[in-house]
Each structure stands twice: as structure tokens, then as C-alpha cells.
Amino acid sequence: MAEILQYIQKKGLFYTLHPITKIFLIIVLGFFAITTTNIPFLLFLIGIIVVLALLSNLIHELLSQLLLILAMSVVLIALMVLTLPSGTTIGFLIPVGIPYIGGSIPITTGALEFGVVLSLRFIILISGFQLFVISTQPRDLVHTLERFRVPVDYTLMFVIALRFIPTLQIEGKRIHDAQLARGYNPGKGLLGKVRSVAPIIIPLVSNALSRANVLGLTIDMRGYRKKRTSTFRERSFNRYDSVTTGIVLIAVLGGITSMVIYGHTL
């Protein structure tokens, strides 16, 4: 299981941008992704994310999630085929030749198209957010959230949760390996997977709760709610931020103007 949502130290465009600029960029991409159903336009937005990842030396990290995204897309398309049939029927999920149940789940063009649109939207949303998280230091994230006047409790919840997701992921795998090393044999296949859950969950939850208690005590002792913070390490805006914001604004205004003048729709 690959580690996800973890800050990665590298050099590139996304590392030089201020977190607020990155948030703005991702909100704009997300807005367009959610409002449009145009597949070529969604592919264009994915192209923008790929270019950004290339400029930030993060393309490898982005591509490492490809398998997960493909699996998610297959599930989404199948879900749409099953629940939202519309348009022309081009085949059946269960072949007609099978007695009794054959031909009972039609594959329609409308469902396929909607499934593809949903998958592309998720790719944009997930990849955009992933780029933001893995290229932003937790410290900068906290400063940015403080600037947005997010209460310190919620800022900490967000940052700690973000940090805990990969930690718990790795710990789950370690516990699994440790149980196997102790001779635990859950068996193979689906039943084995089910059996292997209990010896992982109990230590995982127990360790996570102990860690939460220690962390709670630590942050309290360090006076996390005193609000006496230093701006010494706070990031400032640079010319890359101005250029990126300018390009995004021009693209948004250009898009809106084109829609108004030529009557294009997203």
C-alpha cells in the first residue's frame, strides 16, 4: 500500500508557490471540473495538472496513484451502468446467453458517458489536492489556515489527521507483517482477508488511541492555544505567485467572456 498524502521534499514550481496561490488554483480547477460535463474539456484540465506535476517534479508521485484511480474509475462506471441506465443499450453486463439472469443489466451509452465524466472529475479533484498536500509543508498549511481565520482546534485536527492517515496506513501494514512473522496464518482468498482483520484492528486502534493521548498531552503542554506565534518562518508571496494568479485569472475571465459572447457552455 503506497504511502499517500505525505509531504515530499523536492524542488519545482509548486514548491515555490505560496499555499494560498495553490489553493486558489485548485479551487478554480475543481470548480471547472464540477460544473462541466464536456469530456474534452475535462481531459484538458487533466493535461494542466500533468503539466503542473511535471514542472513540480511530482509526476512520478501522481502516476503512482494511477492504479488506484483506474480501479476507482472501473467501480464508478460499473456503478453508473447499474444504477443510472439512460440512452442507447449497447450490450449487457450479464451476457444474454446465460439462462434466467442473462441480459438483465443493460450497458447504456448515457451511463457509460456519465461514468467517464465522474471518473475524470475525480481524477482532477484528487490529483489537484494531492499535488497541493504533497508539496506543502505542514507548517505552511497551518499558517495559511490561520490566515483564513480557521479556529486553531480545527487547523490542528486537519493537520494531525493528514499526518495520521499515512502513519496509520504504514502501521496497519507493519502490524500485519508482525502477525505473520509470529506465525499467524489467516489463509488465502476472501476468507483469509476477513480473518486477518481482527489481529490488525485491535493493536491498530489501541496504538492510535495511545498516540492520540500522548499527542494531546504534548500539544497542551506546549500551549497550542496561546496564539503566541512567530512569523519568522512564514512564507511570503513571490513573482511566481503573481504570474500564476495572473494566468489563472486571465483563463477564468477568458472562459467567462467566451461563454457570454459566443454562448459556449461548459
Next chain:
Amino acid sequence: MFGDRERATLVTMTATFVGLLAIGGFLAVPFFPVPITLQTLFVLLTGVVMGRYAVIPPFLYLVFGIMGLPVFHNGTAGIGIVLGPTGGYLVGFIPAAAIVGIIYEKGKLWLRIPGIVLGTITIYGFGVSWLMLSANLDLVKSLLVGVIPFIPGDILKGIAAYLIADKIHPENKNSTV
């Protein structure tokens, strides 16, 4: 205003359970139309451990997912999942955790199993209602695809939550009946 250890622990506990809920979403067994995940187990455990504050982690989990963090089942994210056929189950996590939390906080031993059952039913209730609306299915069909296949798994998850609660808080075994 420091020296408020309970509040600090609440912050870290919330973050921990958001993390656990997300991990539960990654450990999904693909199934149609609702994937089987360990999330419901962690929702019940949130209630067991956090009491009335159990309402916060599932809520934040939902917010994180809507924001674009890939924390939903199979690493999905976005408002589309919440508005999609499985969205009701995700929204149902919030009242379910609250119900289990409040019941566990009461400390009555005989109320715990009904509490866990009620929490699970709440998730089903929200899930099926939204499944009917979003996928335009009738009640019987929704129950067939969104409840019946998951009952054996959820019974196991309910028992697991009850037993894990005892392991986490051994003092619970001897508390007020």
C-alpha cells in the same frame, strides 16, 4: 488558554478517528452498488470511545472528502460521492456515531448492544433513503442491493466493535448496569 488537556485530547482523538475512518475506506472489498468497508466499524468505535463528541470525526471526514482528500471508499473524493448513490451511508455516519456515543456515555451495559444495532440501522436508514432518491430505486430493490448483502458483515462488525470496546476500556465491563 492552555492547561485544557481534555480539549487537546479531543483534538487529537478527532484527528485519529478521521484517520481511522479514512483507512477503513481504503480497506474496501469492491461490491455493487455499495462497497464493503471497515468504515462502519470505525464509526461505531468512534462512538464507543468519544461519547457525545463522536459526531465531530465523521463530520470532518465528510468535509475532508468533499474538499478533495481521497478519503472515501477506494480512495475516492469530492462532492460527487456524497451526492452519488453511496452518499447517504456517508452522511449516516454522523448520526450513527452520535447515537452510539450518547448511549455509551450513559454507561448502561444493557443499552450498549441495542446502541450499536441502532447506530448500524441509522447508517442503513440514511443510505437506503438516499439510494432510493439518487438511483430512483423502489424500497424493495434498495433493500436488496443496499442492505441485505451487508447484514452478515455488519453483524460481525457490530460484534467486533463491542468486543474491541471492552479491550480498549476494560473498565467498561464492570461499569453501571
